[in-house]
Amino acid sequence: MKLVTTRIVAAVAAMTAVAAGVAAPALADPPLINGTYSGGDVLNLWTIATTCAPTGCTGTVSSNQGWSVPATLVGGLWNFRITKPDGAICDDGSYAPAYISLALDPATLAGTITTDSNYDCPGGTLTSAPFQLHQVS
Incomplete structure (x- = not known):
């Protein structure tokens, strides 16, 4: 009986060693920005x-200018959209919200800002430009 128990323990130890050797590598911590x-x-x-x-x-x-928006991590980039109600006056005299979309790389703090030349008014052109954040505290 002792021989059978020893063999079972050895077999379990061998399987554990094999399982540990082929286990998937641990995933990196998500790229938080705080x-x-x-x-x-x-x-x-x-x-x-x-x-x-x-x-x-x-x-x-959140900005010290009074706005606060949600952010989500998509494809390794933090994405958020700033909306300024009545941020633009359209050609017809109506008001439209101004949207500014941002995507930020958490590793480099470099990002892309995308706006519409007419904001939410008809006939605008989307433009993107790079930006760089710097941590203050």
């Missing part, structure tokens, strides 16, 4: 708070 940031203009600061759960990564970007 703190206060500036784009070079110390008068306009963003406070970013992010977190990740099994259902995905989300956060909030």
